[in-house]
Amino acid sequence: MKTPLYTIALALVLASCSSDQPKNKKAALDQLKKERIALNTKIEKLEAELGQDKKEADLKDVVVTELSTMPFMSYVEVQGRVDAEDNVDVMPESPGTVTAIYAKVGQHVSKGQVLVQLDDKVLRQSVAQLQTQLDLATTVFMRQKNLWDQKIGTEVQYLTAKSQKEGLERQLSGLKSTAAMNKIKSPISGTVDAMDLKLGQSVSPGAPIGIRIVNADRLKVKALVSENYGGKVNQGDEVEVSLPDVPDNLHAKISFAAKVIDPISRGFNVEVKLPSNKTYRPNMVAILKIVDYRNNNALVVPVNAIQKSESSEYVFIAENGKAKKVDIKSGKISDGKAEVLSGLKAGDKVIVTGFQDLNDGDGIKL
Template sequence: MKTPLYTIALALFFASCSSDNPKDKKATLEKLKKERTELNGKIEKLESELGQTKKKDDFKDVAVTELAEMHFRNYVEVQGRVDAEENVDIMPEVPGTVTAIYVKAGQRVNKGQVLVQLDDKVLKQSVAQLQTQLDLATTVFNRQKNLWDQKIGTEVQYLTAKSQKEGLERQLAGLKSQASMSKVKSPVSGTVDAMDLKLGQSVAPGSPMGIRVVNADRLKVKALVSENYGGKVNQGDEVSISLPDVPENLNARVSFAAKMIDPVSRGFNVEVKLPSNKKYRPNMVAILKIIDYSNDRALVVPVNAIQKSESSEYVFIAENGKAKKVNIKTGKVSDGKSEVLSGLKVGDKVIVTGFQDLNDGDSVKL
């Protein structure tokens, strides 16, 4: 009985393939599959009535996965780099010539520590001269004050002496402040990462001196995220960080997400703070997987186990030794797995291997 029926089905199939319209071919194929399923059912019924049983070879070997609720995460994956929160190129505040260098590359320094001394001979001489004038003005003021306290002399004499003394004090303070700028100090605590300065070299404000101090204890990962994820990625989101050069993986949270989209790159910056670790270095490559969707009670199936027709998606499940076709609705896809929103339930055995040539109702062996 099988031969005539399959011959008719094949004839219909080849006749339908004469059409050049892909949609017509797909529709015909779906129709033929449905007819084949119905024919298989009728054949099985007649074989059962005639007392015929299937041979062992009629069973198809399959592998299944039993569904259970699990954690499902969807990621936005971007590449970034490690950066130091305190990474400073030292610049002088005043022009001058380098007369002394107190540190070398690799040395640990503290905030405010003097790194370099610039020539300050002229300023020192000016300070000494002004100090002499201030000492004289102070002596005159003290004597004038004693006379004024005894009601001797005029108030104008007292106020003039006071004004001269205070004026010289302010000038001296300003000159000492200027002199202190000749001592180039570290604005942060950290390690001297570069030292390209030489004795006798002239430096000027606004130009790097060739000294860089990096605080490797305060590092972060910076990355640019496409504007497409502007509504999904926010400060506080969970993120998985992979550092291929270490190698190491760690979990953290987004510490900063910019609100403005860059008009050139069409993206926005995100930052994630890193824990202190001697292995981490600025400018290392970092892969960020920012979680933009989470479901702690999801049903998940491998993406390759899902088949598609024109109107639906479906999988095969093993039930009572038979393959059963089940239409499903899928959600997010991540790491080769798809979230199933409807169509399946906990305990269903989804066929993940051997489903390619299956039909609804075929006998299967796990």
């Protein structure tokens, strides 16, 4: 009895397993299909991203500048030096020996102030002797005049006394003028920049004696400009003055422009007045950038961005994600920038970096 029952149970189990097998396979198939759909979606997404990356990789990186109107100037650049309006080497008017020095280097002096005294002993004695004679002649003249006023004496006596007095006055005046020439005076107000005289030194008229007076409150820049710019540089032109040794930069105007071309240097002198500044010193180097052209509403691009062919010059601009070649006409060039006369307009985005290998129509990335 036990064996038949066991056999029947085993048969029922096998029959049940055999009926579940198709259901399991169907479920597995459905699961695989779902996984395939998910994989396909991921594959499509990655392919799209790879395609986009490849497309972007083909774009060329560039840097652009958007054009707008601005002032543009070109310059004539020359080197000059700082000079004093009043820079004087003092010279004696008469020969003599130095007996006293009343000024020293760095001292401020006024116009007419005595700087040096020359030996005038003989002249002073002559002045004193002549003064005595004049005093006597004056007394004689006054007495003769009183007598003449009373109709006493002759007219000849009166005129003789008057002539002697006036003659001595003229002699004394001339002698005092000669004596005054033995005092070396400052011709200007300023600072003693050099004083190389020594006591006992002999000096001669018209010869430098080592005294220089400088008025540092009135300075200017002097420069020589080539005759090529004779028609471009004029008095009143704007100029940028650079003093590298200070350093300092300032804007001014040309205060003087010579009308004559020097036959040796083939240039002409210009001057620019400087404001008072304690740091400015005569003979400092100065760089002048004289404005010879101005356009207040110019379109300007870097010179390096302009390319040239045999028949034209051109730039690339960025337009709708692509490089576009545009023929232009340039004008003046200054400080690495060029004025654009035609071909571009305000708002154009000129490619200033990365244009070297571009062709018209290439894709670009800003």
